[in-house]
Amino acid sequence: MKLSSLIRHIPCVQLAGQTDPDIADIQFDSRKAGKGTLFVCVPGLRTDGHLYARDAVSRGAAALLVERPVDIAGTDAAVIQVSDIRNVMARLAVAFYGDPTRELKVIGVTGTNGKTTTTHMIRHLLEHAGRPAGIIGTLGVAYGDFEEKTANTTPESVDLQRYMRLMADRGAAYAVIEASSQALAMGRMNGCRRHLAVFTNLTRDHLDYHSNLKAYADCKAKLFDDSLCPGAGHPIAVVNADDPASDLMVRASRAEVIRYGIRRRADVRAVGIRRTDKGMAFAIAAVNETFEVELPLFGMHNVYNALAASAAALREGLSPAEIREALSGFRGVKGRYQFVQAGQPYRVIVDYAHNPDGLKKLLQTAREHGGKLISVVGCEGDKDKGKRPVMARIAAQYSDRTIFTTDNPHSEDPIRILSDMYKGLDHASCRSKAVIIPDRREAIACALDTARQDPDYSVVIAGKGHETRQWWHGTSIPFDDAEVAAETIRRLEAENAAVVK
Ligand SMILES: CC(=O)N[C@H]1[C@@H](OP(=O)(O)OP(=O)(O)OC[C@H]2O[C@@H](n3ccc(=O)[nH]c3=O)[C@H](O)[C@@H]2O)O[C@H](CO)[C@@H](O)[C@@H]1O[C@H](C)C(=O)N[C@@H](C)C(=O)N[C@H](CCC(=O)O)C(=O)O
Numbered sequence: 278m279k280l281s282s283l284i285r286h287i288p289c290v291q292l293a294g295q296t297d298p299d300i301a302d303i304q305f306d307s308r309k310a311g312k313g314t315l316f317v318c319v320p321g322l323r324t325d326g327h328l329y330a331r332d333a334v335s336r337g338a339a340a341l342l343v344e345r346p347v348d349i350a351g352t353d354a355a356v357i358q359v360s361d362i363r364n365v366m367a368r369l370a371v372a373f374y375g376d377p378t379r380e381l382k383v384i385g386v387t388g389t390n391g392k393t394t395t396t397h398m399i400r401h402l403l404e405h406a407g408r409p410a411g412i413i414g415t416l417g418v419a420y421g422d423f424e425e426k427t428a429n430t431t432p433e434s435v436d437l438q439r440y441m442r443l444m445a446d447r448g449a450a451y452a453v454i455e456a457s458s459q460a461l462a463m464g465r466m467n468g469c470r471r472h473l474a475v476f477t478n479l480t481r482d483h484l485d486y487h488s489n490l491k492a493y494a495d496c497k498a499k500l501f502d503d504s505l506c507p508g509a510g511h512p513i514a515v516v517n518a519d520d521p522a523s524d525l526m527v528r529a530s531r532a533e534v535i536r537y538g539i540r541r542r543a544d545v546r547a548v549g550i551r552r553t554d555k556g557m558a559f560a561i562a563a564v565n566e567t568f569e570v571e572l573p574l575f576g577m578h579n580v581y582n583a584l585a586a587s588a589a590a591l592r593e594g595l596s597p598a599e600i601r602e603a604l605s606g607f608r609g610v611k612g613r614y615q616f617v618q619a620g621q622p623y624r625v626i627v628d629y630a631h632n633p634d635g636l637k638k639l640l641q642t643a644r645e646h647g648g649k650l651i652s653v654v655g656c657e658g659d660k661d662k663g664k665r666p667v668m669a670r671i672a673a674q675y676s677d678r679t680i681f682t683t684d685n686p687h688s689e690d691p692i693r694i695l696s697d698m699y700k701g702l703d704h705a706s707c708r709s710k711a712v713i714i715p716d717r718r719e720a721i722a723c724a725l726d727t728a729r730q731d732p733d734y735s736v737v738i739a740g741k742g743h744e745t746r747q748w749w750h751g752t753s754i755p756f757d758d759a760e761v762a763a764e765t766i767r768r769l770e771a772e773n774a775a776v777v778k
């Protein structure tokens with residue numbers, strides 16, 4: 278595609294270079310630039326893409342999109358200056374990839390917790406009903422036999438449009454996308470036409486990025502208005518009637534609103550909720566029909582996730598029978614209430630809870646199995662420090678014993694993070710339940726050994742879920758909670774057997 282036709286509708290100034298090169302691709306990372314690339318110089322938090330302009334050109338970039346002049350003297354790359362570079366990048370990505378969301382029904386899911394689970398449920402329901410659907414989120418991108426890991430829950434606009442082009446070309450009818458608040462704030466979803474938008478819930482998180490909870494909620498509300506794609510209309514809004522922040526999402530929307538919930542009047546409600554030995558059973562009462570479902574996942578939070586997915590599926594015309602059958606076969610998501618089975622007589626659960634509400638829901642759910650609970654909990658470095666004492670208090674309140682440990686310290690000192698957590702234990706009763714073991718492997722081993730000696734305990738390992746690495750000071754080491762737990766269970770059993778002999 279010629280540069281001139283790509284930037285046709287963009288207010289810009291050409292600062293330098295040949296007038297109209299052929300553009301082979303768009304990149305925002307110079308290390309991925311090649312022959313004919315349009316390199317977008319994005320100012321970041323750690324560095325600034327403008328510093329890599331020459332690097333991109335040396336790798337073959339034919340054009341640069343900049344917010345300020347760059348020194349690439351001696352080269353003939355075209356330099357195009359714009360303001361609001363992230364928004365322009367998104368618009369160019371839409372044009373370059375032929376506006377794929379015209380050919381797909383995009384379902385976006387936002388909220389503090391439950392995005393990954395709900396997007397996977399929606400995709401499962403659609404595919405079960407014979408409607409091909411791709412997925413984009415924390416666990417990566419998947420459609421048919423295509424799978425790719427992504428750096429972010431919601432990829433940058435260029436990658437997002439590229440993935441949706443791939444899905445459209447391969448025959449997907451839907452793209453189900455997790456929309457993080459940061460992505461909405463940074464315009465990663467700009468230019469994305471949404472057919473339906475789902476809101477799960479809003480509780481404290483990401484206050485390292487957003488100045489306050491209101492700013493955080495306002496970003497989420499963007500999924501429901503038409504600012505992301507002016508002129509394309511508002512998406513159908515599927516919102517949680519029991520969460521007060523839904524009002525904000527609904528106010529942003531001018532389209533049809535469908536409310537799901539348990540406590541408040543809703544269009545799609547769960548009634549007669551009970552726990553079974555395999556998960557949750559309940560009836561879904563929708564406007565014209567009521568039908569029983571058996572969800573093989575535990576926890577009220579998963580009832581909400583299933584209601585959100587079912588409300589979206591009903592709106593898309595799936596029948597109660599299709600929804601019932603699909604939900605009963607939903608196998609869950611890696612690292613979300615995942616049971617570790619290594620032959621041990623006690624329960625071990627790995628879960629991605631990494632904020633106060635997620636942790637509370639997790640521990641409440643685990644308590645319902647009966648018996649005692651020992652939890653292993655940590656807080657990530659470089660993220661919302663205010664949630665550390667709150668999570669520590671929740672861990673102590675809802676567990677019989679809790680071990681505070683390390684979870685991706687990034688640039689921070691792990692001991693500092695643990696000390697921030699410990700400050701949340703304002704009652705002696707909480708302090709008496711907690712111990713600190715900075716080494717995560719040792720912390721997990723200690724919890725498992727407690728349960729080995731007293732199998733009335735269930736062990737909950739929170740925070741890392743599906744993750745397979747532990748990050749510290751820009752490097753990472755392999756660390757998969759479920760694998761570490763399984764190995765440790767076997768080791769403890771073997772050591773104990775040797776002692777008994
Ligand atoms: C705070 C934040 O959002 N950071 C994102 C941002 O990084 P940054 O601003 O630090 O970028 P940077 O490292 O300063 O680099 C600036 C530019 O220089 C470019 N560069 C850099 C080096 C080089 O050699 N050449 C080069 O061109 C980079 O590609 C980039 O375009 O731009 C990067 C490229 O798109 C993102 O991957 C990165 O997300 C990081 C990994 C991140 O942690 N983001 C979090 C806050 C986030 O967005 N999370 C949500 C999910 C949250 C949840 O639901 O739990 C998400 O959607 O992922």
Ligand SMILES: Nc1ncnc2c1ncn2[C@@H]1O[C@H](COP(=O)(O)OP(=O)(O)OP(=O)(O)O)[C@@H](O)[C@H]1O
Pocket residue numbers: 388389390391392393394395415430455457477478578579581582612613614628629630631634635636638639742
């Ligand atoms: N509806 C919910 N309400 C509260 N907590 C939930 C809900 N669904 C899941 N959780 C908790 O949040 C954790 C993360 O769930 P999930 O990955 O589905 O959410 P997410 O919004 O995608 O999170 P992230 O964006 O950080 O990846 C789960 O492991 C569970 O502990």
